[in-house]
Amino acid sequence: MPKKVRIPTPLRKLTNNEELVEVNAATIGEAIAELQRRFPGIQERLLDDTGAVRRFVNVYVNQEDIRFLQNQQTPVKDGDEISIIPAIAGG
Amino acid sequence: MEKNAGFMKALKCRECGREYPLTATHVCEFDFGPLEVVYDYNRIKQSLIRPVIQSRPQTMWRYRELLPVAGEPTVGFQVGFTPLIKADRLARRLGVRELWVKNDTVNYPSLSFKDRVVSVALSRARELGFTTVACASTGNLANSVAANAAAAGLKAYVFIPADLEQGKVVNSLVYGAEVIGIKGHYDEVNRLCAEIAGKYGWAFVNVNMRPYYAEGSKSMGFEIIEQLGWRVPQHTVVPMASGSLLTKVQKSYQEFTKLGLAPETTYHVHGAQATGCAPISTAQKAGLDFFKPVKPNTIAKSLAIGTPADGFYALKVMKETGGAADDVTDDEVREGIRWLAECEGIFAETAGGVTVGVAKKLIVSGRIPANDSVVLCVTGNGLKTLDAVVGQVGRTREIKPSLREFEALLAHEDRVTA
Numbered sequence: 237m238p239k240k241v242r243i244p245t246p247l248r249k250l251t252n253n254e255e256l257v258e259v260n261a262a263t264i265g266e267a268i269a270e271l272q273r274r275f276p277g278i279q280e281r282l283l284d285d286t287g288a289v290r291r292f293v294n295v296y297v298n299q300e301d302i303r304f305l306q307n308q309q310t311p312v313k314d315g316d317e318i319s320i321i322p323a324i325a326g327g
Numbered sequence: 328m329e330k331n332a333g334f335m336k337a338l339k340c341r342e343c344g345r346e347y348p349l350t351a352t353h354v355c356e357f358d359f360g361p362l363e364v365v366y367d368y369n370r371i372k373q374s375l376i377r378p379v380i381q382s383r384p385q386t387m388w389r390y391r392e393l394l395p396v397a398g399e400p401t402v403g404f405q406v407g408f409t410p411l412i413k414a415d416r417l418a419r420r421l422g423v424r425e426l427w428v429k430n431d432t433v434n435y436p437s438l439s440f441k442d443r444v445v446s447v448a449l450s451r452a453r454e455l456g457f458t459t460v461a462c463a464s465t466g467n468l469a470n471s472v473a474a475n476a477a478a479a480g481l482k483a484y485v486f487i488p489a490d491l492e493q494g495k496v497v498n499s500l501v502y503g504a505e506v507i508g509i510k511g512h513y514d515e516v517n518r519l520c521a522e523i524a525g526k527y528g529w530a531f532v533n534v535n536m537r538p539y540y541a542e543g544s545k546s547m548g549f550e551i552i553e554q555l556g557w558r559v560p561q562h563t564v565v566p567m568a569s570g571s572l573l574t575k576v577q578k579s580y581q582e583f584t585k586l587g588l589a590p591e592t593t594y595h596v597h598g599a600q601a602t603g604c605a606p607i608s609t610a611q612k613a614g615l616d617f618f619k620p621v622k623p624n625t626i627a628k629s630l631a632i633g634t635p636a637d638g639f640y641a642l643k644v645m646k647e648t649g650g651a652a653d654d655v656t657d658d659e660v661r662e663g664i665r666w667l668a669e670c671e672g673i674f675a676e677t678a679g680g681v682t683v684g685v686a687k688k689l690i691v692s693g694r695i696p697a698n699d700s701v702v703l704c705v706t707g708n709g710l711k712t713l714d715a716v717v718g719q720v721g722r723t724r725e726i727k728p729s730l731r732e733f734e735a736l737l738a739h740e741d742r743v744t745a
């Protein structure tokens with residue numbers, strides 16, 4: 237069973253408006269690479285020149301921020317849900 | 328896009344500079360950078376001059392050229408122009424020469440600085456044709472959206488962490504807003520709201536309306552300058568949750584200086600957090616220009632944002648202005664609340680306790696020199712966070728309605744204090 241990635245609105249132009257995309261990757265880093273193969277251009281939106289996740293991009297695995305896990309090395313298992321979400325302002 | 332955009336020119340990405348039309352959109356498609364309103368300062372300079380400002384009603388809208396609405400505001404036109412108090416007694420207790428309190432505990436109508444951002448966001452939302460508004464909130468923003476939406480006849484959905492103070496919850500419910508309590512902390516509320524905002528055609532004040540919303544905070548800084556007699560204070564201490572208010576206070580100082588409304592001067596903008604949620608302060612003290620997210624655990628729930636969206640820019644502002652950050656424990660927050668109340672008769676919520684407590688630390692450590700002049704931004708009302716201080720700020724002594732009992736009580740007191 238694959239893993240699901242929730243695509244945020246600003247990136248849906250790249251995924252033909254698909255909101256939920258399935259990947260087979262074993263880590264977050266691989267998932268981003270896999271998205272890039274299928275939707276060219278998406279990686280540079282998510283990663284900066286050094287390959288790090290951009291500072292205004294938050295990535296979650298099952299609702300946990302990957303910065304509390306192992307960043308791009310964070311493993312993903314079958315059935316996991318990955319969300320990509322822009323930072324939002326205060327409250 | 329409307330033909331008439333007032334004094335606004337476009338939205339612009341703070342990271343890469345790409346421009347976007349003035350719609351309900353908040354992030355750059357290329358790098359997720361936040362979008363910010365660009366103004367036509369040349370035109371503003373011609374109309375926004377001191378006598379014009381002074382001739383207008385005493386509300387935040389007297390600076391309307393610098394607030395992002397195209398036409399006249401239609402929501403919250405009585406917000407702002409709260410008192411700036413010369414706080415001599417608190418100055419003595421903190422050990423600093425000159426101290427002012429910008430008192431947004433009495434902001435209209437919902438008793439926090441959030442009425443500033445909300446009146447802008449909802450006025451703009453109406454211009455863009457929205458009839459339903461929403462927000463993710465640590466409490467005060469929810470109160471303000473609920474109140475201002477009610478008065479404007481807009482439908483409101485507010486999303487809050489389920490464990491907020493009762494005062495904050497009731498203060499949203501009473502206006503008839505749909506209040507959704509999320510079982511989780513604010514960052515989880517935020518994440519959910521980012522997803523909801525993408526699905527429903529609502530004006531989410533701090534999601535798709537963020538570029539407009541955030542600008543409302545500048546009015547606090549404009550007022551401070553005007554109320555100080557058209558000068559920028561040497562030091563300003565600002566509470567930080569997402570860090571947005573702090574960055575906008577600096578922007579207000581820059582804009583007034585650029586427009587010639589205040590003379591050029593050196594100033595320092597300092598940031599205050601609670602130790603139980605101090606991602607920005609921790610990074611500032613370590614000399615870093617990025618923060619590490621944290622999981623909040625503090626009585627200062629209004630400031631409990633572990634992944635602060637403007638943390639990066641807040642750090643930059645402190646660095647550029649030679650400002651510092653610090654954080655205080657829950658006990659120090661309560662002490663700050665008490666000191667402000669005892670010295671100045673102002674009852675602030677936990678965020679106010681954070682600001683006073685951090686000011687004390689900055690003064691004691693010399694990061695604010697004792698001979699300088701300081702403004703404290705006190706941003707919310709204490710009646711909303713009674714839970715945080717109940718039982719910790721003295722207690723009532725009960726007696727029968729009998730003069731003898733009262734005299735016995737006083738006599739006992741004399742013995743104790745003698």
Ligand SMILES: Cc1ncc(COP(=O)(O)O)c(C=O)c1O
Binds near residue numbers: 439
């Ligand atoms: C009373 C109070 N002060 C300050 C803040 C900080 O706001 P910002 O997110 O702009 O840093 C908040 C935010 O919710 C608040 O409720």
Ligand SMILES: [Zn+2]
Binds near residue numbers: 342344358359360
């Ligand atoms: Zn950009």
